[in-house]
Amino acid sequence: MTIKKTREQQKQETRQNIINAAFDCLDAEKSLSSLSLREIARVAGIAPTSFYRHFKDVNDLGLTLVDEAGLMLRQLMRSARSRITVDSNAIDTSVDTLMEFITENKNIFRVLLREHTGTSAEFRSAVQREIQYFIKELSDYIMHRQQISQHLADLQSEAMVRIVFSAGAHALDTSACQQRLIAEKVKYQLMFVQLGVKQFKLKPE
Amino acid sequence: MTIKKTREQQKQETRQNIINAAFDCLDAEKSLSSLSLREIARVAGIAPTSFYRHFKDVNDLGLTLVDEAGLMLRQLMRSARSRITVDSNAIDTSVDTLMEFITENKNIFRVLLREHTGTSAEFRSAVQREIQYFIKELSDYIMHRQQISQHLADLQSEAMVRIVFSAGAHALDTSACQQRLIAEKVKYQLMFVQLGVKQFKLKPE
């Protein structure tokens, strides 16, 4: 027996189908701007014009995707931090968690990376905003854990996120074994930043 | 009196026109993959089909652009380093030089940033290669100047380049006064990395 669906349920389902279809389309060779409405519709299994019942245009959909991707990433890192104990290494755990996410959700991470430097100013600032949230959450954590000023924590957090995201971009295009190497390098690099800030705190200049 | 041109000269001139037209087209809202052959031809002042007399396709042209952009960047940094004296700060001079280049040649820097995470694997690895050259040259400089192992110099150089390029991406979308702020932050962040490596060298672990 099939379950009776309300109209609203059905609509939300289709909407989600479109979003999933878009993420599926956004592989290594497709960006949001090169993604066509008709292509998404085809994968989602609807007529091209039906797309408009859910989104104003592809831009509108794109912003939704960026928001979702950013949200997932932040939730991931929050759960990673909650797993960090007093004696486990915060850097190692965070890097490993993020790297795992990247390799298992390539397309989602790709959206953020691509649109960060993409051709739409709206997308760029949307991603920028997500990254700022990301940096802010890390900064708060660092400030509390390392007992340093907010200013220093912000600088440290930003540097770290930049290194990690850039490394993530590199990891997307390499083999699993290369990825482990990249992760190890990143851990050292983050440690340098942390050490440097600590040192700077002790004797500025 | 008009100067008589040989056929070869004329051809090279048109070729350069195409390259310049492409750089002109590659503004904030156009990437190599969203750039159409017809559009380039229009700006270059030639018929669409004439394009094929110079490049196999837009991909072919794109690789040329990436090479040129990377070359310009490396030459710039080399000349910057030659200007660094014993008492001038290497980080400050380098960051200022690069930031100046970025703001004055936005489109050229954009090509590298965009295609680094773009939709073409060929472009991505071409940019990756240019960045590796960039990192290598900086690494050699650091190794010689700071008297550290090649391994440490490589890690430091990579971290620095990642921070700088990521900051450059941010700078592309902001006002001149914001850009100065970004430059100042980057200088601190690079200093942290340098300090951290120095510290690590003294007492590993």
Added chain:
DNA sequence: AATTTCAGCGTACAAGTGTAAGCTTAATGT
């Protein structure tokens, strides 16, 4: 002077795009 080469052009076509207009049909409101 005669011949070959080739950069650049115009035309043409198939394929893909966004989206406007209007229809169908089943869930919802009364």
Added chain:
DNA sequence: ACATTAAGCTTACACTTGTACGCTGAAATT
């Protein structure tokens, strides 16, 4: 029970795209 609403469909149109084909005219070669 009937009227309304709205998700999804089909058709249609005006564009843009890459590129195949063949021509022209001037430079280069012989």
